[in-house]
Amino acid sequence: MTLNFSQSVTGAVVEGVLVVTIDNPPVNAASADMRQGLFASIDHASTDAGILGIVVTGAGKTFVGGADIREFGKPMADPILPAVIERIESSEKPVIAAINGAALGGGLEVALGCHHRIASPSAKIALPEVKLGIVPGAGGTQRLPRLAGVVAAAELAATGRMVAAQEALGLGIVDAVANGDLVAQAIGAARDLAGKPPRRTGALDVPPFEAEAFSAMTRKVLSRARGQHAPAEALRLVRSAAEKSLSDGLADERETFLRLRDSDQAKALRHVFFAERAATKIDALEGVAPRSVTRVGIVGLGLMGCGIAVAALDGGYHVTGVDMSEAAAQKGRERITALLDRNVASGRLDAEGRDERLSRLTTSHDMAALADADLVIEAVFDDLAVKADLFTKLDGIVRADAILATNTSYLDPDTLAAATTHPERVVGLHFFSPANIMRLVEVVNCAKTAPDVLATGLAVARKLGKLPVVTGVTEGFIGNSIFSAYRREAEFLLEDGALPEEIDAAMEAYGFAMGPFAVFDFAGLEIAWARRKRQAATRDPAERYVEIADRLCEAGRFGQKAGRGWYAYPDGRRTVDPEVTALIEEARTRKNIKPRAIDDGEIVSRLLGAMAAEGEKLLAQKVAQRASDIDLVMINGYGFPAHRGGPMFAAGLV
Numbered sequence: 001m002t003l004n005f006s007q008s009v010t011g012a013v014v015e016g017v018l019v020v021t022i023d024n025p026p027v028n029a030a031s032a033d034m035r036q037g038l039f040a041s042i043d044h045a046s047t048d049a050g051i052l053g054i055v056v057t058g059a060g061k062t063f064v065g066g067a068d069i070r071e072f073g074k075p076m077a078d079p080i081l082p083a084v085i086e087r088i089e090s091s092e093k094p095v096i097a098a099i100n101g102a103a104l105g106g107g108l109e110v111a112l113g114c115h116h117r118i119a120s121p122s123a124k125i126a127l128p129e130v131k132l133g134i135v136p137g138a139g140g141t142q143r144l145p146r147l148a149g150v151v152a153a154a155e156l157a158a159t160g161r162m163v164a165a166q167e168a169l170g171l172g173i174v175d176a177v178a179n180g181d182l183v184a185q186a187i188g189a190a191r192d193l194a195g196k197p198p199r200r201t202g203a204l205d206v207p208p209f210e211a212e213a214f215s216a217m218t219r220k221v222l223s224r225a226r227g228q229h230a231p232a233e234a235l236r237l238v239r240s241a242a243e244k245s246l247s248d249g250l251a252d253e254r255e256t257f258l259r260l261r262d263s264d265q266a267k268a269l270r271h272v273f274f275a276e277r278a279a280t281k282i283d284a285l286e287g288v289a290p291r292s293v294t295r296v297g298i299v300g301l302g303l304m305g306c307g308i309a310v311a312a313l314d315g316g317y318h319v320t321g322v323d324m325s326e327a328a329a330q331k332g333r334e335r336i337t338a339l340l341d342r343n344v345a346s347g348r349l350d351a352e353g354r355d356e357r358l359s360r361l362t363t364s365h366d367m368a369a370l371a372d373a374d375l376v377i378e379a380v381f382d383d384l385a386v387k388a389d390l391f392t393k394l395d396g397i398v399r400a401d402a403i404l405a406t407n408t409s410y411l412d413p414d415t416l417a418a419a420t421t422h423p424e425r426v427v428g429l430h431f432f433s434p435a436n437i438m439r440l441v442e443v444v445n446c447a448k449t450a451p452d453v454l455a456t457g458l459a460v461a462r463k464l465g466k467l468p469v470v471t472g473v474t475e476g477f478i479g480n481s482i483f484s485a486y487r488r489e490a491e492f493l494l495e496d497g498a499l500p501e502e503i504d505a506a507m508e509a510y511g512f513a514m515g516p517f518a519v520f521d522f523a524g525l526e527i528a529w530a531r532r533k534r535q536a537a538t539r540d541p542a543e544r545y546v547e548i549a550d551r552l553c554e555a556g557r558f559g560q561k562a563g564r565g566w567y568a569y570p571d572g573r574r575t576v577d578p579e580v581t582a583l584i585e586e587a588r589t590r591k592n593i594k595p596r597a598i599d600d601g602e603i604v605s606r607l608l609g610a611m612a613a614e615g616e617k618l619l620a621q622k623v624a625q626r627a628s629d630i631d632l633v634m635i636n637g638y639g640f641p642a643h644r645g646g647p648m649f650a651a652g653l654v
């Protein structure tokens, strides 16, 4: 007989154990209905003398995906999650968590409130709250250290790192990993534990820990926090579990959770969360099925092509890599192998995984090897004639239904499409370097791209674990258009009176990993220089143009690789160079500009303003579909701090 505790929580008694199933699609979030049902299920078991114990599990592939993020910002309906967990923990009858899939945030907190935890081998656990700018709010910072110790618990709470079942077992977070039927094992455990005093996590002592290990971990975590408040709060709360009573610790946690939940950083990160889920929803693609892709061809096995190849191998595709000569193809294979080896060395991949990936890789210098590819991505030198010629050749080699993708950053993909007899099969897939690591892919919807070709571009990028954002055609697409506006304004600031190091410091204090001039040096100055030279003939003479970057390039200061650019790099370290300061001063004098002091506030607001204004242009031209897409591009491709929500969010334009 099925017992309905609420719309999303049902129960069935099996061998004297109440099996409670949470079925709240899409991710079994702890919504008001779910909380009420879960609470009622424990009440029910406590009053039914025939029930020996309780098993809590989730329907589908998630255990519980955490608090319902859509409820944040609205009044909380009772019972709140901490009360539900308190009800579970205080149950006299054993409550077993059968963790069938992801137990995240409030989901892990529910499991921690249970008296025993069994995970399926594919289950994953995490406290991802910091990624939403908050800390756990239902006991995670207080109960996790009682099981895993302060250092491990603090690292998990402060980074949101996802942990697989086996690691969770090693850390003492789960008591067993199921082998066979998870729920049946959980029922067995409930029967074994029935009648014995429950092992309540909250009643356990926090194990002693080494202060030095905690400090070392803290330093590492905080060095990556860049102005975010939540990680430091998570560290503080977990640390305090060793000193406070459970109830004091929970009260502090709850107060911190509520305060952060209403903070600007949390609002920004929630915006990013929903922006990521919205990005792949394209109205025009409703009901359009992507084409099937199993073999991906890549032309050009340089740094970019090899990065794409590794991403495609990681995504499970068969990959055919082609370069001009046998030696170049062989070098490409070596480079791909080296990238995979690096993942093995860092523990992200095992040797078996590497060998399996290499077994799916073919390299060749003969384009005919691409005849059976479902999708070919070109990653050759960014030159229009070279790429157009390549597309014409590919058009005659690949199957009629194969897709041709260009990785160009600046060239017009419509011109490349026109070099083929089937422009509708051409799409842009603009990866960011290193392509096996960077999450962003701009999927370029060209003038003639067929809907199912665009849908395939999105589907393939998703399968590579990437974050695809659709862009229309304009020079530089979304990201480089905005980056150009940022660069232009940064150079105006230079002429007006700020120095590169001042501008960089202001933007780094705002949360960027690197200020603009450090980024220019890192990326190299020559590509932008070549572009400016190309544009010189058509540039409006009345337009403000800053020549300082040209002077640097003329002096061979091409950036970090050259050892000198906007900065000098003696022994690799970024250092202010008086020669550059002199160049800037000369340029001002030449234009009769009297430099003035520019404070950090003005630097930040002018640079953000320039980005947002360019973003509005892209929206008006329908190059970008949504303001939130622009934010995702800048966060994932250009180092914009996620906790500021992106340039459009920061400007109040979302």
Ligand code: 3H9
Pocket (backbone or CB within 6 Å): 026, 027, 029, 062, 065, 066, 067, 068, 069, 070, 081, 082, 102, 104, 105, 106, 107, 109, 128, 129, 132, 135, 136, 137, 138, 140, 277, 278
């Ligand atoms: C928390 O728990 C606080 C507590 O400590 C304190 C409580 C007092 N709520 O990602 P997907 C939606 S904070 C509402 O594409 P996947 C999502 O919007 C929370 N909705 O699926 C999307 O909707 P739509 C801590 C949510 O299979 C749909 O589900 N938890 C939530 O690739 C599918 O999402 C987290 O931070 C939610 N919590 O990945 C977990 N989660 O179709 C966040 C998802 O309308 N979630 N949705 O666009 C995730 O990491 C992934 O969604 C998950 C599934 C791994 C679960």
